[in-house]
Structures are given as structure tokens and as C-alpha cells.
Amino acid sequence: MFIRNSLVLLLCIGAAASETTGQAPKTHRFKPTVGHATFAVRPAVLTVRPGDTLESESLWGEWYERAGGKWPGEVGPIAIEGAEPGDTLVVHVLKVKPNRDTAVSTQGGTFGALVPDSGTAFLNDRFPNGRYIWRLDRQAMTGTVDLPGSAMKRITVPLAPMLGRVATAPDGEEAFGGLWPGRFGGNMDASDVREGTTVYLPVNHKGALFYFGDGHALQGDGEVCGSGLETSMEVAFRFDLIKGRKVAWPRLEDVDHLMVAGSARPLSDALRISFVELINWLVADYGFDKQDAYQLTSQVATIRVANMVDPIYTVVAKFPKKHLPPKTQRSPQPRQ
Numbered sequence: 001m002f003i004r005n006s007l008v009l010l011l012c013i014g015a016a017a018s019e020t021t022g023q024a025p026k027t028h029r030f031k032p033t034v035g036h037a038t039f040a041v042r043p044a045v046l047t048v049r050p051g052d053t054l055e056s057e058s059l060w061g062e063w064y065e066r067a068g069g070k071w072p073g074e075v076g077p078i079a080i081e082g083a084e085p086g087d088t089l090v091v092h093v094l095k096v097k098p099n100r101d102t103a104v105s106t107q108g109g110t111f112g113a114l115v116p117d118s119g120t121a122f123l124n125d126r127f128p129n130g131r132y133i134w135r136l137d138r139q140a141m142t143g144t145v146d147l148p149g150s151a152m153k154r155i156t157v158p159l160a161p162m163l164g165r166v167a168t169a170p171d172g173e174e175a176f177g178g179l180w181p182g183r184f185g186g187n188m189d190a191s192d193v194r195e196g197t198t199v200y201l202p203v204n205h206k207g208a209l210f211y212f213g214d215g216h217a218l219q220g221d222g223e224v225c226g227s228g229l230e231t232s233m234e235v236a237f238r239f240d241l242i243k244g245r246k247v248a249w250p251r252l253e254d255v256d257h258l259m260v261a262g263s264a265r266p267l268s269d270a271l272r273i274s275f276v277e278l279i280n281w282l283v284a285d286y287g288f289d290k291q292d293a294y295q296l297t298s299q300v301a302t303i304r305v306a307n308m309v310d311p312i313y314t315v316v317a318k319f320p321k322k323h324l325p326p327k328t329q330r331s332p333q334p335r336q
Contacts, residue, residue: 023049025049025051025052025053026048026049026052026053027052027053027054027055028046028048028052028053028054028055029055029056030045030046030054030055030056031056031057032045032056032057032058032059032075034073035059035061035071035072035073035074035075035213036073036074036076036077036178036211037071037073037177037178038175038176038177038178039074039167039169039170039175039176039178039180039184039186039211040169040170040174040175040176041077041169041173041175041205041209042077042169042209044076044077044078044079044207044209045075045076045077045078046078046079047078047079047080047081047207048078048079048080048081048239049080049081049082049239050080050081050082050239050240050241051238051239051240052238052239053094053236053237053238053239054078054235054236054237054238054239055095055234055235055236056075056212056234056235056236057075057099057232057233057234057235058074058075058163058212058213058214058215058232058233058235059072059073059074059075059213059232060072060100060232061073063104063230064100064102064104064230064231064232067106067131071178072213073178073213074165074167074178074211074212074213074214075211075212075213076209076210076211076212077169077207077209077210077211078208078209078210078211078239079206079207079208079209079210080207080208080210080239080241081207082241083203083206083207083208083241084203084206084243085203085204085205085206085246086203086244086245086246087203087208087241087242087243087244087245087246088200088201088202088203088241088242088245088246088247089168089200089201089202089203089208089210089239089240089241090198090199090200090239090240090241090242091166091198091199091200091201091210091237091238091239092198092237092238092239092240093163093193093194093195093196093197093198093199093235093236093237094195094236094237094238095195095234095235095236096161096162096163096194096195096215096233096234096235097138097161097233097234097235098136098138098159098161098215098217098231098232098233098234099231099232099233099234100136100231100232101135101136101138102133102134102135102136102231103133103134103136103143103216103217103218103229103230103231104131104132104133104134104227104229104230104231105131105132105134105225105227105228105229105230106129106130106131106132106225106226106227106230107127107129107130107132107225107226107227108126108127108128108129108130108225109126109127109129110126111226111309112127112224112225112226112309113222113223113224113225113226113308113309114127114224114225115127132145132146133145134217134229136159136217136229136231141158141159142156142157142158142159143156143157143158143159143217143218143229144156157218158218159217159218159229160191160194160217160218160219161194161195161215161216161217161218161233162190162191162192162193162194162215162216162219162228163193163194163212163213163214163215163216163233163235164187164188164189164193164213164214164215164216164219164228165178165185165186165187165188165189165211165212165213165214166185166188166193166199166201166210166211166212167184167185167186167201167210167211167212168184168185168201168202168203168204168205168208168209168210168211169184169204169205169208169209169211170182170183170184170186170204171183171184171202171204172204177311178213178214179310179311180310180311180312181261181263181307181310181312181314182263182312183202183248183249183250183263184201184202184204184250185199185201185250185261186263187214187307187310188250188261188263188306188307188314188316189214189216189219189223189228189306189307189309189310189314190252190261190304190306190307190314190316191216191219191221191304191306192252192254192257192259192304192306192316192318193252196254196255197252197253197254198252198253198254199250199251199252200242200247200250200251200252200253201247201250202246202247202248202250203241203246208241210239212235212237214230215230215231215232215233215235216228216229216230216231217229217231221304221305221306222305222306222307222308222309223306223307223308223309224308224309225309226309248277248280249261249262249263249273249274249277251277251281252316255321256320256321256322257318257319257320257321258278258281258282258318258319258321258324259278259316259317259318259319260273260274260275260277260278260281260316260317261274261306261314261315261316262274262275262276262277262314262315262316262317263310263312263313263314263315264312264313265311265312265313266313267305267308267313267315270312270313270314270315271303271315271317273315274303274315274316274317275297275301275317277317278297278301278317278319279293279294279297282296282297282319286324286325287325296323297317297319300319300320300323301317301318301319301320302318302320303315303316303317303318304316304318
């Protein structure tokens with residue numbers, strides 16, 4: 001049983017690691033200086049053990065400072081000792097906090113869900129380019145932006161920090177640009193990747209090779225303009241492994257939901273992937289008959305269109321844990 005047994009597996013792995021190395025789980029503090037434009041196999045910048053915690057930050061760079069600036073890239077890869085192909089990397093997201101007082105959101109041109117792009121034919125002209133600078137109040141956790149062309153000249157909204165990109169190195173010799181989501185995770189732009197969420201990613205290479213970045217102080221479903229409130233984040237993760245079990249697509253879990261992120265074009269295929277994998281999860285780990293799981297999911301599940309702007313789109317299918325068998329509703333909680 002994947003989730004029900006994962007706590008036992010994680011505890012055993014942590015205990016085994018401590019016995020083997022003679023060391024208790026550690027907290028690593030890492031300040032990145034170099035980002036990568038692709039998710040790919042490359043030498044690790046840091047190696048941690050199962051049970052260890054990483055405190056770090058996403059990268060700030062030219063893109064945030066000026067129009068046309070270079071994207072700083074993603075942090076990583078982080079190697080997890082003992083991770084082998086066929087395992088699942090477990091990433092407990094402990095902290096995602098903005099560490100700047102501004103965030104940038106761009107729109108227009110040929111990037112976005114509602115403008116002409118290379119994959120969809122439109123007769124209309126290019127939408128005007130725009131670059132909005134949001135002012136962040138990190139104590140009140142709000143963002144304020146000026147709306148110069150509107151009757152309401154300014155608005156303040158609550159923030160909901162997230163990470164747009166978490167990934168392991170893709171299978172084989174594949175390398176995907178930073179805008180791509182996929183089976184390996186990547187640029188899913190799913191606002192469920194936030195504090196308190198556990199992310200399950202496939203291990204395709206020794207060490208797993210974990211990447212992260214693309215902090216959003218806030219992002220609506222679909223990310224329709226092509227940009228959230230882009231800013232850098234202070235982050236903390238704790239890593240574990242599930243040995244000998246590999247997820248087909250990224251799974252997420254929080255207090256209330258089991259979730260699967262599927263990525264494809266058209267959007268309907270992303271939805272199908274996420275729901276098929278969610279039903280498979282319920283059957284494999286929670287004792288549901290497949291026909292029954294199909295029926296129940298059809299009535300109680302919800303979806304999040306995470307992004308409809310990237311090279312392929314991402315849909316997150318969400319199953320409420322209150323509808324699981326009573327003894328399985330509680331997920332493994334992060335060790336303190």
C-alpha cells in the first residue's frame with residue numbers, strides 16, 4: 001500500500017541510514033549562486049541523506065530587474081543518497097516564503113492562454129506586452145498593484161506562496177527546458193506545491209537529482225496571462241525515499257487531498273492522465289475496486305487547471321481524503 005506503508009518505509013529508511021552512517025538527520029543550509037535552464041542529468045551541487053532537511057532559496061536575477069532580462073534558472077540538482085531508478089523521491093515542503101518586497105508579472109506578446117501562440121492559430125493581433133510590478137507586504141502577506149487604466153486605480157490581495165517548478169532529472173538522456181512540465185515534475189505551475197504539501201516524484205537516475213525554483217507569491221488557476229507574481233523564495237524541504245516503488249506521474253498530498261498532476265496537450269489529455277493515475281492510486285493503495293473508484297471519483301473529485309500556458313498543460317486531479325476508508329485518511333506527517 002503506497003501511502004499507508006510509506007510512513008513505515010520512511011521510518012525504516014531513516015533508521016537504517018542513521019545506523020549505517022552513525023549520523024542523525026541533518027539540516028543543510030545552501031545558498032545557490034548558479035541556476036540551470038534545463039532539467040537534466042548533471043553533477044549534484046549538494047548531497048543529502050533521507051531524513052535530512054534543506055534550507056535554501058530560489059534564484060533572483062535580471063529577469064526580475066528589467067524587461068528582457070535573462071531568467072536566472074532553477075536550483076540544483078540536489079542528490080539524495082541511496083536514491084536509485086525505480087524509487088520515489090518524497091519531498092516534504094516545509095517552507096515557501098517570499099524574500100523580496102516586489103514581484104513581477106508579465107503578459108502579452110505570444111505567451112499566454114488568451115493570445116496567439118505558435119501552437120494555435122488566431123486572427124487577432126498580438127496582445128500588448130505588459131509588465132506589472134507588485135509590492136509585497138511580507139508581514140501582512142498581501143500584494144498591491146497599480147491598475148492605471150482602470151476605475152479602481154489600485155488593489156491589494158492576499159498572497160499564497162508556491163513553487164512553480166519542482167522536478168527530478170528526466171528519464172534517460174532527456175533534457176527539458178525550464179518551461180516544460182512532465183512525468184518528472186518540472187514547470188507544473190501547480191499552486192498546490194506550497195507549505196504543508198508532500199510531493200512524490202519518480203527517481204530516474206542515481207541520486208534522484210532534485211531541482212526547484214520559480215517562486216510565485218500568488219497565481220490563479222490556469223496562469224492564463226503566462227505569469228504568476230514571480231519573485232524569489234526562502235524554502236525548506238525534507239527528503240525521504242520510498243524504495244522499489246516508482247510513481248508514473250507526480251503525486252501531491254496535503255491534509256485534505258490526494259492529488260495527481262498530469263501534463264499534456266490538449267488540455268483534455270492532461271485531465272485524463274491525472275484522473276487515470278488518481279484512480280490507479282485509489283485502487284492500489286486504498287482498497288477500492290476500479291469500477292467503484294471511477295464512480296466515486298466522478299462524483300467527489302475536483303480539478304485544478306494548474307497551467308494552460310506552458311509547452312504542455314498541467315491538470316491536477318484532487319480526491320478529498322475524507323472519503324477514504326477511515327483508517328487511511330491520515331497521511332504520513334513530516335517528522336519534527
